[in-house]
Amino acid sequence: MSLLVVENATRRFGSLVAVDAVSMSVAPGELRAIIGPNGAGKTTFFNLISGFFPPTSGRILFSGADITRLSAERRVGMGMARTFQITEIFPELTVRENLRIAVEVATGLRRSPWLRRRANAQIRERIEVLLDMGGLTPKADRLVGELPHGDQRTAEIMMALALKPRLLLLDEPTAGMGDQETHDITQLIRRLHRDQQLTIVLIEHDMRVVFHLADRITVLAEGAVLGEGTPNEIARDERVQAAYLGKAA
Amino acid sequence: MKRVPAVAWTGVIWLLLLTMPYWMNAVGGYTELATRVLVLGLAAMSLNFLLGFTGVLSFGHAAYFGLGAYGAAMTIKYLVPSTPLAILVGVATGTLAAMVIGAVIARLRGVYFAMVTIAFGQVFYFIAFRWNSVTGGDDGVTGWKRQALDLGLAKIDLLGNDKAFYYFVLACFAIAVTLMWLLLRSPFGRTLLAIRENERRARFLGVPVERHIWLSFVISCCFVSLAGTLYALLSNFTDPRALRWDQSGNFVIMAVLGGMRSFWGPLIGAAIFVVLQDYVSSHTENWMSFIGLFFVLVVLFFPRGVLGILRRRGMA
Numbered sequence: 001m002s003l004l005v006v007e008n009a010t011r012r013f014g015s016l017v018a019v020d021a022v023s024m025s026v027a028p029g030e031l032r033a034i035i036g037p038n039g040a041g042k043t044t045f046f047n048l049i050s051g052f053f054p055p056t057s058g059r060i061l062f063s064g065a066d067i068t069r070l071s072a073e074r075r076v077g078m079g080m081a082r083t084f085q086i087t088e089i090f091p092e093l094t095v096r097e098n099l100r101i102a103v104e105v106a107t108g109l110r111r112s113p114w115l116r117r118r119a120n121a122q123i124r125e126r127i128e129v130l131l132d133m134g135g136l137t138p139k140a141d142r143l144v145g146e147l148p149h150g151d152q153r154t155a156e157i158m159m160a161l162a163l164k165p166r167l168l169l170l171d172e173p174t175a176g177m178g179d180q181e182t183h184d185i186t187q188l189i190r191r192l193h194r195d196q197q198l199t200i201v202l203i204e205h206d207m208r209v210v211f212h213l214a215d216r217i218t219v220l221a222e223g224a225v226l227g228e229g230t231p232n233e234i235a236r237d238e239r240v241q242a243a244y245l246g247k248a249a
Numbered sequence: 250m251k252r253v254p255a256v257a258w259t260g261v262i263w264l265l266l267l268t269m270p271y272w273m274n275a276v277g278g279y280t281e282l283a284t285r286v287l288v289l290g291l292a293a294m295s296l297n298f299l300l301g302f303t304g305v306l307s308f309g310h311a312a313y314f315g316l317g318a319y320g321a322a323m324t325i326k327y328l329v330p331s332t333p334l335a336i337l338v339g340v341a342t343g344t345l346a347a348m349v350i351g352a353v354i355a356r357l358r359g360v361y362f363a364m365v366t367i368a369f370g371q372v373f374y375f376i377a378f379r380w381n382s383v384t385g386g387d388d389g390v391t392g393w394k395r396q397a398l399d400l401g402l403a404k405i406d407l408l409g410n411d412k413a414f415y416y417f418v419l420a421c422f423a424i425a426v427t428l429m430w431l432l433l434r435s436p437f438g439r440t441l442l443a444i445r446e447n448e449r450r451a452r453f454l455g456v457p458v459e460r461h462i463w464l465s466f467v468i469s470c471c472f473v474s475l476a477g478t479l480y481a482l483l484s485n486f487t488d489p490r491a492l493r494w495d496q497s498g499n500f501v502i503m504a505v506l507g508g509m510r511s512f513w514g515p516l517i518g519a520a521i522f523v524v525l526q527d528y529v530s531s532h533t534e535n536w537m538s539f540i541g542l543f544f545v546l547v548v549l550f551f552p553r554g555v556l557g558i559l560r561r562r563g564m565a
Contacts, residue, residue: 050453076455088453090446101443105454109436110461156450163454 001064003028003167003199009048009058011041018044020223021058026167029197031189033210036220037243042203043085045220046171049201050082051075063166079166083156085175085203091145095136095155098144099127102162126162134158134188150181154188161192168192170202174209182206189213211235219243262513266419270412280411281483282527286520287415287422288479293503293515295472298429300501301509302438303465304445306359308497309366312373313343313470315492317477319377322390322487332396332407336421336478343474344467346373351466355459367494377489389488390481407482418479425472430512432468441465473500502544508554517555 002025011019019041026032034042048055051072060068067075090098103126104110109119131137134154139147144155153173160168173189174182186209192198193213204210210217210231217234219226227237234240269283296310320339325331328338354365377384385391398405398417407414432438440461443451452458481487490496499522507518522540529536551558 071457072452073455073457076453082453084449084453088447088450090443090450092446093442097439101439101451102454104436104439105456110440110456111464112436113432114435159450159454 001028002026002061003030003063004049004201005059005061006045006049007059007061009045009055009060011044011048011053012056017223019048019055022220022223022225024218024225024228026199026201028166028199029193030199031193031213031215032201033214033217034201034203034220035205035207035210035217036226039222040220041223042220043171044223046082046169046201046203050080050169076163079164080169081160081163081165081167082169083153083160083171083173085171087149087152087156089144089152089156089159092143094141095131095144095147095151096127096140098155098159099130099162102159103127103130106163130158130162133161135184148181150177150184153177153181153185157185157188166199168198168200170200170204172203172205174204174206182209186212259513262516266422270415278524278527280415282523284411284415284418284483286516286523287418288476288483289499289503289523290516290519291422291425291479292473292476293500293507293519294426294429294512295469295476296500297504297509297512297515298433298472299465299469300504301511301514302433302445303441303462304448305462305465306363306501307366307466307469308363308494308501309368309370310470310473310500311492311494311496312366312370313347313474314477314480314496314500315373315377315487315489316343316346317474318481318487318491319384319390320474321478322393322481323384325396326390326393330396332398332482335395335482336475339478339481340471340474343477344471347467347470347474351463351470355463355466367497370492370494370497374489374493377492384489387489389486391486394485395482408485414483418483421475421479425475429468429472433512437461437464502540506544506547506554508556510553511556514554514556521555 004026006022006024008021008023009019010017010021022045034045036042047053049060051067051070054069059066062075062078062080065078067078090101100123103123107119107123109115131140134157136151136155136158139151144152147155157170157173170189173185177185189200189202190213193200214231216229217231218228219234219240221243226243227234227240229237266287270280273280273283292310292314296307299305299307317339320342321335324335324338350369354362357365378386380386395407395414398407405413405417407417440451440456443454443456444458444461448458477491480491503518503522504515505518506521507516508514525540525543526536529539547554
């Protein structure tokens with residue numbers, strides 16, 4: 001059964017149709033890349049999946065349940081985590097504090113006015129694991145807003161992972177990164193996918209990253225699906241080449 | 250300069266508060282002035298729970314301060330001559346109003362939130378001002394006095410002994426401030442910081458932002474109405490000015506003056522405000538313009554407030 005199913009999702013802003021009857025289904029453990037030229041509606045589509053705003057029409061199912069009208073925070077509770085094109089973190093808190101908030105909320109402690117010693121020990125442990133996974137341990141006590149761009153992006157991904165998601169949505173994880181940073185984050189995503197069988201949907205402009213990582217690719221153009229398939233199929237698809245890859249080449 | 254740890258700083262503040270009635274006279278003050286610092290300090294710190302640690306600006310906290318004051322005054326005048334009961338009724342009144350109003354406004358942000366809090370505040374002001382038969386209108390609730398505290402074994406005279414009343418207020422202050430401090434260090438408190446820092450990220454970590462802003466608003470108003478009850482007990486009197494918008498503005502000024510990113514900042518701000526008011530108003534009626542000037546200078550040159558300056562110098 002598919003983990004995520006989008007059926008004919010449409011989103012209008014006034015007379016503009018940003019997402020036009022898009023359907024997509026993602027299997028558990030799959031890594032799906034969404035590509036398309038600027039203004040293709042990729043981020044709007046992401047916002048529909050993650051509940052930033054509801055679709056004008058169409059349905060969204062997450063592990064069989066209809067979540068079309070569910071709030072963003074309820075979707076997070078069901079196991080959906082996302083990052084943003086422009087990094088969204090808590091800049092004036094340290095990396096460790098950023099992760100702590102995420103871990104505590106994920107542990108169901110968000111409304112707790114106290115913290116038991118044992119729970120606190122488990123939370124600390126989990127924070128260390130996440131810091132280590134993202135290679136952020138040496139920078140754990142620095143304000144995250146002062147770190148280089150790449151580290152901030154990594155911290156955001158680690159916060160999403162702190163939620164133990166069943167579906168991870170990454171909006172242009174390598175945006176604005178240098179070669180080394182892009183390589184590091186690509187390796188990180190690859191490990192999450194290969195080692196932890198995490199289901200990931202990502203939007204990405206860097207084609208090296210896309211073809212290196214993706215199991216399947218969905219191509220959007222002008223709000224609609226232009227094609228979908230394995231990286232090989234997409235690379236050979238003439239319509240996709242004409243609309244998108246051709247321009248890049 | 251070497252950094253003084255936060256614990257030492259907190260210790261100094263508690264020591265000063267514990268001994269204040271004994272040195273206040275020596276520096277030209279009096280015990281009632283010390284009590285005013287505590288009461289308004291508590292109000293400013295309560296406002297700052299919402300302003301500094303949740304990132305939500307309320308310009309109508311005097312409404313709940315005033316409801317606490319009226320609740321306490323009218324309890325003693327009309328219901329039961331008991332100081333603890335007056336406090337309970339006052340706090341319950343302010344908190345209940347905050348629960349209802351908070352539910353209406355928790356979706357609003359920024360300027361809209363601030364404007365609507367002023368509007369609700371003015372509603373209560375006009376009720377107190379116009380409903381002569383119940384609230385005494387412009388004259389306020391007069392003809393009552395705070396009652397002695399009956400502890401069973403001993404009776405503490407809060408009315409005649411102003412030092413005893415100071416320590417009673419300090420006890421209430423200590424309970425409220427400790428509760429706020431514990432809350433801010435809890436997982437719940439950290440979700441409030443998360444909302445202040447980045448509402449979008451907080452939401453996408455699974456924090457129901459509106460509900461937490463509501464909770465923070467209600468907690469903040471609960472403590473500000475406690476300050477309101479103590480304010481009425483301090484002067485054995487309350488009138489509509491306690492819930493007017495300029496009182497709300499004073500709380501914001503105290504918080505910003507002292508430093509809204511620090512826990513104790515608003516207390517320092519309140520102390521400066523109260524002392525300056527007391528000192529300058531004995532020389533000129535235009536004391537507010539001096540406070541205004543001082544406020545503008547602090548905001549322009551030290552946006553983190555007075556405590557922020559000390560922090561940067563490594564003294565705190």
